[in-house]
Amino acid sequence: MTASGVHKRPIALAIFLIVSGVIGLVASFQLTVEKIRTLENPDAVLSCDFSLIVQCAKNLDSAQGAILGFPNPLIGLIGFTAPVVVGAATLAGARFASWFWVVFNIGIAGAFAFCLWLAYQSIFDLATLCPWCMVVWSVTIPMFWAVTLRNLTVGAIAAPRTLRRAAAAAYSWVPVITIVGYIIIAIVAQIRLDVLSYL
Template sequence: MPERPSHPHPRIMAVWLIIAGAIGWWAAFSLTLERFHLLADPDAGASCDFSLLVQCSANLTSWQGSVFGFPNPILGLTGWVAPIVVGAAILAGARFARWFWWLFWLGMLFAFGFVIWLISQSIFVLGTLCPWCMVTWVVTIPTFYVVTLHLLRSGVAPVGPRVRRVAADLMGWVPLLAVLSYAVVAVIAQVRLDVLDNLF
């Protein structure tokens, strides 16, 4: 039988996974449509191009926008299905084995690391802020925090009782942790790109 950690039905987390997955998927879908539009007419701008600073085209047409040989939004179209399915399964009463949680966390770790890299490329290399990309950043960061803390609090990760208690307490602080993360990105973007003066 699969090992069953504590917190077998983290319903609030499940609801968040569904919401985040749906938002992330919609952002990926929108970016995919924009990429198709640019492929059909390279001279046309994307509908999310608002200024030289706030735009999607530069990101989509750069090599960073197809780092694995295909448009990055395709990763989102496939990857964001996983949180939706996991969240729905939890709400339906499913319990997952330890190995499943580790695989799910590894997927979220990849997404988190990839988003951090994309943020750095947008700010320091491309000098743009892609609206739909930022939507992806906004949902990826707290989702990674939530899944990580769940592994720690539930006993999936081999940690002691004190760490599990701290992780359980921190779960309620995820919104603040996310806002602080956004603030760090915003400050870096402001210092590097002078966003307030070049927004439009």
């Protein structure tokens, strides 16, 4: 994803949306399967439970794991369909209006904020790191930055020219921005939970 190519049909972004969306769907599906297992057998040892700290069970059984009254993974199964569809349509030649990109961006921003909240809850309240949840975070974070910076650069999101130039410059740095985000979460988790001692 280079800044010079954002004004053209965003092929690289489309491929990224498909790949990250599929990864998110797989993670959400796995979490759904594990949730069903806990409903069938509350004492079941889940395949994603590796230690006291690295596990899925505590997250899935918590209030935070069903924030809307049903398991969060179902949100992922629905939500991650959108980037796959948008990416595939873009590859097929579809060109969406600015309002569509704004609505899509709002949805991804909501997912990004939700993931940050869940990461905070997981680290500071539940004191666990859910492997499949972290997979969801790992694709949502770069998806947010890639779509937001692209939309600012091409003017889909109305912004001052200075901000648009800054977004264009930052667009090619999405991988670095993403890695920095991962590192921040990892450092916070290590300081709070001493994760390495449980591996």
